[in-house]
Amino acid sequence: MRDVNAVPTGPGSTSASRPRLPAWARRHRAYTVAADLLCSSVAGLLALFARSGDNTPDVTPYVALSAALPPVWVCAAALNRAYEPRVAGLGPEEYRRIARCGLALAAALASGAYLARTETARGYVVLAVPLATALALLGRYGLRRRLRRMRERGRCAHRVVAAGRRAAVAELIGLLRRERRHGMEVTATT
Numbered sequence: 001m002r003d004v005n006a007v008p009t010g011p012g013s014t015s016a017s018r019p020r021l022p023a024w025a026r027r028h029r030a031y032t033v034a035a036d037l038l039c040s041s042v043a044g045l046l047a048l049f050a051r052s053g054d055n056t057p058d059v060t061p062y063v064a065l066s067a068a069l070p071p072v073w074v075c076a077a078a079l080n081r082a083y084e085p086r087v088a089g090l091g092p093e094e095y096r097r098i099a100r101c102g103l104a105l106a107a108a109l110a111s112g113a114y115l116a117r118t119e120t121a122r123g124y125v126v127l128a129v130p131l132a133t134a135l136a137l138l139g140r141y142g143l144r145r146r147l148r149r150m151r152e153r154g155r156c157a158h159r160v161v162a163a164g165r166r167a168a169v170a171e172l173i174g175l176l177r178r179e180r181r182h183g184m185e186v187t188a189t190t
Contacts, residue, residue, distance in 0.1 A: 024156040025085040032083055032143055033074055039135035040073035041066075047128035065124050073132055076105045085158075089147040089183060094140055102133030148181050157185040 021029070044066035051062050077083060082097040106129040113125065150156040157180070162169045173186050 021085055022158075024150075025088070025158075028088055028143070028147060028156070029083050029085065032088070032140070035139035035143060036074055036077055036082075036136055037070045039139045040070040040132040043128050043132035043135055044069040046131060047124055050127055051124055061118075062124055065128070069128055069132065073101075073105065073136070076101045076108075077136075080104065089144050089151070089181075094144070095137060098136050098140055099133065102129055102136070105129055105132075147183070151180050151183045154180055157183050159187045160184050161188045161190060162186045163190040 048059070048062045048066040051059070077098065080097045080101040081087075082094065082101055087094045087097065106125055109125045109129065147156055162172050164172070169189050173189075176182055176184050176186060
């Protein structure tokens with residue numbers, strides 16, 4: 001099966017153009033990025049308050065780290081392909097990508113702090129990044145439940161073409177119509 005939302009070719013388009021995402025998929029991606037920004041902001045603030053409670057004389061580095069965490073988190077998630085529409089709401093792959101993002105970001109920040117010989121970031125990373133990962137996983141879980149409810153109502157489905165033997169295709173179409181949570185709507189067969 002393939003997605004049939006293709007970009008028309010013509011003047012100004014390139015052969016490398018990607019298929020245009022349906023409006024629901026663009027909205028879901030925007031919600032996901034917003035949720036990640038919110039979760040990493042909360043994690044940064046909680047880590048800031050936890051570190052500044054240690055009678056730290058200068059909290060400026062922690063404030064800077066807290067401000068930098070949300071955009072850095074979103075970039076790390078994008079690099080780990082955590083915003084791909086094909087994994088949204090389907091299977092544990094979405095969660096694996098967020099966990100991988102948290103591990104990679106923690107390793108990168110801890111390594112950077114070690115190489116820079118700064119005491120500031122190490123303790124902060126131990127608090128902020130695992131918390132951001134946990135909150136992002138909870139956020140994805142909530143968005144996944146929302147998307148699944150919408151799919152059960154017949155909305156937010158990828159339009160696909162089913163190919164194969166007639167009996168197998170008929171069985172697949174029946175399954176996808178009964179279990180809308182998969183998020184696929186067969187629009188043609190071959």
